[in-house]
Amino acid sequence: MSQPIISNKFKSENYDQRKFNISMIILHYTETKTFEEALHLLTSKKRKVSSHFLIDKNGDIFNIVNLDKRAWHAGESMWKNYQDINSRSIGIEIVNSGEKVKEKFTNKQIISITNLIIKLMQKYKIKYILGHSDIAPKRKIDPGVFFPWKLLYKKLGLSWVPDRVNNQKIDKSNFLIFLKRLKEFGYPYINIQNPDKQNHQIIDAFHRKYLPKLLNKKLTHTSLNKINDLIKNKKC
Ligand SMILES: [Zn+2]
Numbered sequence: 001m002s003q004p005i006i007s008n009k010f011k012s013e014n015y016d017q018r019k020f021n022i023s024m025i026i027l028h029y030t031e032t033k034t035f036e037e038a039l040h041l042l043t044s045k046k047r048k049v050s051s052h053f054l055i056d057k058n059g060d061i062f063n064i065v066n067l068d069k070r071a072w073h074a075g076e077s078m079w080k081n082y083q084d085i086n087s088r089s090i091g092i093e094i095v096n097s098g099e100k101v102k103e104k105f106t107n108k109q110i111i112s113i114t115n116l117i118i119k120l121m122q123k124y125k126i127k128y129i130l131g132h133s134d135i136a137p138k139r140k141i142d143p144g145v146f147f148p149w150k151l152l153y154k155k156l157g158l159s160w161v162p163d164r165v166n167n168q169k170i171d172k173s174n175f176l177i178f179l180k181r182l183k184e185f186g187y188p189y190i191n192i193q194n195p196d197k198q199n200h201q202i203i204d205a206f207h208r209k210y211l212p213k214l215l216n217k218k219l220t221h222t223s224l225n226k227i228n229d230l231i232k233n234k235k236c
Pocket residue numbers: 027028029073132140142
């Protein structure tokens with residue numbers, strides 16, 4: 001790993017005071033074509049959004065809100081029973097046009113994100129590295145199905161639970177177990193009472209991160225195996 005070079009050239013005034021210790025890193029994409037557009041949004045006093053870091057397509061890292069402050073990147077969100085994710089997290093925005101445009105993240109971005117997260121993990125007790133879609137699955141899909149989570153985990157030296165493929169469709173009782181496991185793992189807003197409705201966005205969030213090829217496919221035991229293994233191995 002090499003020390004990341006972090007620029008303090010641009011600052012956002014969109015922040016306030018943290019109420020909790022830092023324990024999470026939340027990854028986002030900017031859904032903009034350019035760095036300039038993203039910077040404009042994240043520093044606009046009108047929009048009231050920000051993040052701690054912004055990663056340009058060429059891998060340049062900008063620290064736009066100091067880490068001891070609460071940046072405004074997560075919005076209405078939750079993980080396990082934790083609320084006020086902004087207070088508990090470091091937000092990293094990656095310049096990328098978004099899932100719909102199918103723009104690939106650049107190798108330089110992935111290298112910078114890796115080096116930055118390693119540095120942050122040395123300084124803070126990071127328990128969870130999550131996507132915006134994990135903590136706000138009903139509103140957000142970023143960093144999207146094309147974000148290379150598996151590669152990132154490998155580069156960070158974190159283990160990744162391998163797929164156990166079983167293409168058998170899951171029945172009703174296993175579907176309920178699947179939902180309960182997602183909830184146990186940390187996914188918020190699962191509706192156990194009304195299992196057939198209102199859960200698809202949360203299931204999508206799980207697939208975006210852990211089984212991107214199965215996004216929008218009929219649920220099979222591959223997905224159930226994955227969540228069971230994640231819980232068993234206590235992986236984030
Ligand atoms: Zn986001």
